[in-house]
Amino acid sequence: MEQxxxxxxxxxxxxxxxxxxRSLSAIDxxxxxxxxxxxxxxxxxxxxxxxxxxxxxxxxxxGFGRLKSAWxxxxxxxxxxxxxxxxxxxxxxxxxxVQVEGMEHFKALESRDEAFLHLSSxxxxxxxxxxxxxxxxxxxxxxVYGYEKASVMENRNxxxxxxxxxxxxxxxxxxxxxxxxxxxxxxDIVSFPSDRYMGNTKTIECEFFGKKAKFPAGPFTVxxxxxxxxxxVNVMKVGRKKYQIFVTPLHYDKEAPRKKQIAELCGAYVAExxxxxxxxxxxxxxxxxxxx
Amino acid sequence: MEELIQxxxxxxxxxxxxxxxxxxxxxxxxxLFGDGLGLDSIDALELIVILDRFYGIKLANxxxxxxxxxxxxxxxxxxxxxxxx
Numbered sequence: 001m002e003q004x005x006x007x008x009x010x011x012x013x014x015x016x017x018x019x020x021x022r023s024l025s026a027i028d029x030x031x032x033x034x035x036x037x038x039x040x041x042x043x044x045x046x047x048x049x050x051x052x053x054x055x056x057x058x059x060x061x062x063g064f065g066r067l068k069s070a071w072x073x074x075x076x077x078x079x080x081x082x083x084x085x086x087x088x089x090x091x092x093x094x095x096x097x098v099q100v101e102g103m104e105h106f107k108a109l110e111s112r113d114e115a116f117l118h119l120s121s122x123x124x125x126x127x128x129x130x131x132x133x134x135x136x137x138x139x140x141x142x143x144v145y146g147y148e149k150a151s152v153m154e155n156r157n158x159x160x161x162x163x164x165x166x167x168x169x170x171x172x173x174x175x176x177x178x179x180x181x182x183x184x185x186x187x188d189i190v191s192f193p194s195d196r197y198m199g200n201t202k203t204i205e206c207e208f209f210g211k212k213a214k215f216p217a218g219p220f221t222v223x224x225x226x227x228x229x230x231x232x233v234n235v236m237k238v239g240r241k242k243y244q245i246f247v248t249p250l251h252y253d254k255e256a257p258r259k260k261q262i263a264e265l266c267g268a269y270v271a272e273x274x275x276x277x278x279x280x281x282x283x284x285x286x287x288x289x290x291x292x
Numbered sequence: 293m294e295e296l297i298q299x300x301x302x303x304x305x306x307x308x309x310x311x312x313x314x315x316x317x318x319x320x321x322x323x324l325f326g327d328g329l330g331l332d333s334i335d336a337l338e339l340i341v342i343l344d345r346f347y348g349i350k351l352a353n354x355x356x357x358x359x360x361x362x363x364x365x366x367x368x369x370x371x372x373x374x375x376x377x
Contacts, residue, residue: 174361175354177337182352202332218334225307225338259309 017088024092029085030240036081044077050287051077061209061291062281076282083125083237083285090128097239098132102231102247109229110135115184116229119219119250119269121195122285123277124236128243130165133233140165141183142191143176184226191233192219194269195286204262206270209277211291215266224261227254232272236280248272297368303346307338320364328363336361343367348376 024032045051054076058069086096100106109116118133118140120126134140144167168179168190183190197203197216204217223230230250238244250272252264277284301315308331322328325336339361343349349371351357360370 173354174333174336174357177333177340178352178354178357181337181340202334221334222337225341257309258307 020085020088021092024085024089024094029082029089029094032085033078033082033240036085037078041074041077041081044081045074048287053287053289054284056289056291057284058281061211072282076284079237079282080285083283086125086237087127090131095241096128097242098128098235098245099243100132100245100247102245102249105231105247105249106133106135109231110137110189113187114228115187115226116189116231117219117223118189118191118231118233119194120191120233120235121193121273123273124234124280124283125243126193126233126235129233129235129245131163132245133247134163134165135189136164138164138188139183139186140189140191141168141179142166143168143170143180143193145170145193145196180222184222184228190222192222194219195273195290204266206266208270208291209274213270213291215270217262217266220262220265220269223265224252224254224258230265230269232269234273234276236276236283246276293368293372296372297364300342300368300371301364303342304339307342308335318364320368323363324361339367343371346377347371347374349374 051073054073055069058064058072058076059066062069062072064072086094090096115138118129120129130140130142142165168176168183170176180190195215197214197218202217202221203214204220205212205214207213208215222228230252232246232248232250234246234248236244236246250265250268252261252268254261256264297320298315301318304310304318305313305315310329313329318329324331324339331339336357340351340357343351351360360366
């Protein structure tokens, strides 16, 4: 299995993160956006390989012209820096205006005894969803990359300690599987990132923007294994302090053979992901060669 | 024990969609993960579900899981000692 070139953790060290949070409790986010867009993003574009993968995404996947692809590559990096700043602004106690489309789907599943899944991707700013889609009846367990920076995990834990949201860190041992299983047996909500895989994780190939791309089989397998209902949750930045959450139920034939269920579910998820990315093409933050 | 091993292999093949593999292809002592049968971590979750669904065993200790899921013999041995149905 090809190992994707993805570091898997937030850039910067603990000191930098703390300084950013401190500054965000005093400085308007617009000042940091401006600073980042003028000074940080151009440097990143020169130094990082992300400019190539972003360019490929706009030029070859969306089919934009050269000039537009170059401009979108810059915008994409600006938007990414803004959502990272927003994330830290949230840790610093800043509030955002968050609207939800499809809340009724969340409420309908929340009222049942059975567990259900949230599937998300590295688009927009999923972390913002944690506060708006919090449930009073069920605990939300967010499956996260286990080797994220300690400072980021600490900030997340501080933020989520006031809610009924917990994190399940994906590590090399089997402990996270037991936690996922326990959460499902309790009838809770489990949230999976569904667009990245590491090491020997099994993948499923799907048509994504008309080209073959690999997605981790895990989240779809877990859903099919237990016959769980699934929601796609995408959180897009639509204004300076404004986010829009899109909650969409994903349908699949629960009576079909397991393999077919997994393929159907993955197909439904990818169709929804593609729909959001056609609306917000600049908010795709998988900075590696996603398409083979 | 032989009957349990045969049933267990069939359940694993069925649950994991190992379409091109027959029970006879699975060596009782061969590792299930990595170089052996090539299972991955989510497959381990499927094994946890099999133990629960068919044998009434609820595993709660991850360290225990690693030892139990080493190969078919270790799983069968654990089932025979702990099954409730």
